[in-house]
Every structure is written in C-alpha cells, then in structure tokens.
Amino acid sequence: MAAAERPAPYLVGEIFFWKPFPFLPVKDAIARLRSALETALVKAFGPELVGTDPMLVPASNPKFGDYQANVALSLAKQWGKPPREVASAIVAALAIEDFCDSPTIAGPGFINLTLKADYLLGQLRSSQGSDRLGIDPVAQPQRILVDFSSPNIAKEMHVGHLRSTIIGDVLARVLEFLGHDVLRLNHVGDWGTQFGMLITHLREVAPEALTNANAIDLGDLVAFYQKAKKRFDEDEDFKERSRQEVVRLQGGDPDSRRAWQLLCDQSRREFQKIYDLLDIQLTERGESFYNPLLSEVVSALETSGLLVEDAGARCVFLDGFVNKDGNPLPLIVQKSDGGYNYATTDLAAIRYRTTQDRADRIIYVTDSGQANHFAQVFQVAERAGWVPAGVELVHVPFGLVLGEDGKKLKTRSGDTPKLKDLLAEAIDRSRADVEQRLQSEERSETPEFIEQVAQIVGLSAVKYADLSQNRTSSYAFSYDKMLALQGNTAPYMLYAYARIQSISRKGEIDFQNLDSTELILSDESEWALLKHLLRLDEVLEAIAAELMPNRLCEYLFELSKKFNKFYDRCPVLNATEPDRTSRLVLCDATARTLKLGLNLLGIAVLDRI
Ligand code: ARG
Secondary structure: OOHHHOOOOEEEOOEEEOOOOOOOOOOOHHHHHHHHHHHHHHHHHOHHHOOOOOOEEEOOOHHHOOEEEOHHHHHHHHHOOOHHHHHHHHHHHOOOOOOEOOOEEEOOOEEEEOEOHHHHHHHHHHHOOOOOOOOOOOOOOOEEEEEOOOOEOOOOOOHHHHHHHHHHHHHHHHHHHOOOEEEEEEOOEOOOHHHHHHHHHHHHHOHHHHOOOOOOOHHHHHHHHHHHHHHHHHOHHHHHHHHHHHHHHHOOOHHHHHHHHHHHHHHHHHHHHHHHHHOOOOEEOOHHHHHHHHHHHHHHHHHOOOOEEEOOEEEEOOOOOEOOOOOEOOEEEEOOOOOEOHHHHHHHHHHHHHHOOOOOEEEEEEEHHHHHHHHHHHHHHHHOOOOOOOOEEEEEEEOOEEOOOOOEOOOOOOOOOOHHHHHHHHHHHHHHHHHHHHHHOOOOOOHHHHHHHHHHHHHHHHHHHHHOOOOOOOEEOOHHHHOOOOOOOHHHHHHHHHHHHHHHHHOOOOHHHOOOOOOOOOOHHHHHHHHHHOOHHHHHHHHHHHOOOHHHHHHHHHHHHHHHHHHHHOOOOOOOOOHHHHHHHHHHHHHHHHHHHHHHOOOOOOOOO
16 A cells, blocks of 8 residues: 555544544533534524534633633634624524523634523432433443453563553553443463473473472462573574474473463462452453464465565565664564563454454553554554445553662662552552551541551552543652552542441431422522533543543542532531531432542542541
C-alpha cells in the first residue's frame, strides 16, 4: 500500500486511536443537551450542520450555569457573522425546557445552560436504592480486550508490572460497569530463548528444580536466570547448548516441555499471591499460546509483499521509524537464526484477537518505553489488513515509579524492591497508623478488625497513589504521602465513606428506606453536591474514551470536598423535616457514589474504620 493510502493514526492525548472512538450513550444531562443542541443547529441553519459538534463543556463557574456551548463562536468565525446573532438563532431553536431553565447568551456568544431544580431532584430520586446509581449500561456493548499486568516467567514482577496491573484492572472494571463485554488478558512472557538457557543451566546445577515443583522458589529461580544469562553471554558452548534446548522445547520434547511447565508453574504461584492480595482477576494467555501461529504471521506478511530480508533477518520497514542515527528502523519478525520476536507474537495475537475473540477494541497497558513497539506493531497489522474496519488498537502508556529522591526506586540496601515486600510494608505501616489512632481515641477493637482495616487501607493507599496520578507521568512512591489522612489519598476517601455510615448509625437511620417523595434543597452547598453527584456518568464516559483513571480519583476527591462543605454548613440529624430527610438522601447518595467509585478503582470500602 502506498504511503498516501495508509490510514493515519490520530492522537488524543497520549493514545493512538486507529478508529474514532464510539460515543457511549450513557443516559445523562450532557448527552441530552448535546443531542438537543445538534437538533437546534440543524433546525436553525439547515441540514449542512448535521453532525456539527456543539462544543459543550461544563461551565467554568457556577454563576454561568452548569454547562456552556461554544459552537456559535466558531460558526460565526467561519461565516463572518456576529457571534451573538448566531447564538440567538441556536437558542431560539433549542428545545430543552423540560430539563433546563431558559438559556442565556453571555460574553461574545457563549450559550449558558442551567439544569432545572426539578430535573436534578428527579435524577437524585431515580438513583436512590440503585447500585448503578441510575446509570444505564450502554445500548451497544463492545467486545473489549484489556491486555495488562503481563509479567515474565522466571523474573520478579517489578513496579512497572504493578502499575500495569492496577491501571489495567481499573480500565477493565469501568468498561465492564458501562456494560461492555470485557476480557482481561495476562500476556505473560512464558516463551523464548531465555528458557533454553535456564533449562540448560538448571540441568547442570540444580536438576531437581526441573522435576520437583517445590525444589526452589521464585527468588532462587530469578538468581538462576541471572546466572544463566551471564553464561549465555560469555560462553559460546553454553550458548549453543541453550539454542539446542530451545529447538527441543519448540519441537515438543517431553522432558523439555515438563521442565518448562514446572518453571512456569513456580512463577505463576508467586504472581497469583500478588493478584489475590490486590483482588485482580485475569485470564492467562501467555506468549506460548501464540507459538503455533508465528510462522503463519511471517508467511502472510511475505504474501502481502511487506516482508524484506535484511542481513538474514526478515523484517517490515515502516515510514516514520528511524533509529538514533536516522536510519530506517525495521520491525524484525524473524531473526537470522530463525527465531521469532516479541513483536511477532504481538502480531499473531492481533490476528487471533480480532478473528477468534472478535474484539472491537484491544487495549494494551504497558510502560511508555513500549510506545514505539506498539506503534510499529499496530501499523504493520493495519497494513497487512489484519485490523478489520471499526476495530481499535490502543496502547495505554504509563510513566515510571520513582523513589522519594526522584531516582530509581530502591530498597535501603540498594536493591530493586520486590512487589510483595512493597505491599507488605504498606500494610505494616497502615497497621501502625491504625493502632496509634485507636490508642489516641481510647478505642479498643478486635485484632481481626485492626487487621482488616490495615489491609484495606494499606493496599488501597498503594493503588490510589498510583491511579490518582496522570498515568503518563512518573511519580515518586512515598508511603507517608499515600497513607496521609488528608488530601487526595485512599485513607481520606475511606474515612469520608465511613463518616457518612456513622451518621446512619448515630441517627439509627435506614439509608435503604428513606422516603424521597418530598425533596427540598436550599443551601448552595447542597445544590453543588447534588450536581456533582450526577456527574459520575460523565466521568465514566470520559474514562472509557480517554482511558485515564485519574479522572475518577479527581471526581471522588472533589465529591468528598463538596460533601464536607455541605456537612459543615447544613445540620443533618438535627434538622427539621423535610430538610432532614432530603439531607439524609444526599448523604446516602454521596456514600453510594463513593462506594461505587472506589470499587471501580479496585478499592473495598469499610463501614467503620
Ligand atoms: N511481558 C511484557 C513485559 O514485561 C509485557 C507484555 C505486554 N503485552 C503485550 N501484548 N505485549 O514488558
């Protein structure tokens, strides 16, 4: 295919979209406004305006209403007309009286839109008692694959895998909640030349490890792997024997296969401990799964004329990819020794996932160091015709986890920290915090209670600290910051939730059975809280499109702040009716929104803390 015919990827933030992302028809005010504005544009200016973006954004300041449409300005500029005139024509054609006050035109031609009080109260009422908070699943679910976590056998899972695990899990949870059919895939690195050298080395130094599952643990395995790698790089004879071992393994030799299986099982057991601790569900489909499909990838590329031989290696050259000397950087799919590459497996996986899994969207969560890899793989797949129309391949990159000194994360002894130690320390520190707090409050609780709180707070602190960052940036791992009771942290959110539950305990209120027929809100902090509560679906929709979990953290943090302001200003249990019940309904809606939001972040809530 000539360069000019090639579909160009377009960039939204850091993400490549090969196809426009679909609009998710979540039932909400913004969706209704958008469609009313689209209709008004056509009514006012004719059918040429079908599909024009009304440029709807949340209002920058509550005094301008709730939303603002800016389309009049851009149309006026195109047409050389006064913007206020264009805005007036749109407003005249706009039919939103059932849920909005009369729109106003401000400044040079912004259309300000304010939701009606009745509409807002009705929405609050309809979200009551519903775990989904009145958010409907999408009308047309997609089949979405999230490829995340994906550690490598015989190596320790590192913090990069932790980030992938935490971020991938949240994306899967949010997409699933919105009604999509999600498959969570663990693309474990369980195949390749490393097994040849590892098995060869173990046969000599620890043969029992190849026949007895309990002979060594993952720590030993990692050490053996490092030793094997060193020998492979230094000793030609060892290298040759390792190659032969790979050939045996690939040829299905029973001894080799058994040894390989055992090594995989050992690593798998360790990985599973981390997944259990973090409450992560994944379907393992490692690199080995695609092994039988690799030769076909190469032959199909050859047939389509994309394959080029370069110094014995078989590769595809792509425009726009150059090495640091400015020379073309090919994607190598088969090395000169006949072996296949990481990229070959990813190409085979794309073919499998689009045909067998019938994926509409495939999301890959890895560190940004792999951005080039995925850009190349996606482009080759696209050019080879393996990406059916409407299917979207997305790489979701993230930055590094650094130490508090802004350098590579290290333990006190200077080693790379092991994930299980990192998580255990978070729990230990959180346990110490809980014990200290209970002591200062002169409260006594059972050891089980303390342990449960320590676990949930400690692990959610690690998750939340990661998720609250814009994933594309690197961040410094700090126990003190992530466990702080104030600020945008998991403990702050968990306390906010427990505080609301304590209102129901104190007042002996059954949150499930509040009568909301007569709702009344008077204070501005109540309205601000309610409007924010009703924005959850907007936020989830944005996350489905942009794949940025930090949006949900920001939303929840803002929610807790708005709740605190309301709670400072408005008495709840001591208020008279109908204020009292109305405020309790608001408390309950806040608690359920916090719970849902935190659950979508993979965080369990506690009624008491
Ligand atoms: N195993 C790889 C690593 O540790 C990540 C795999 C990501 N997924 C993929 N389909 N390439 O870096």
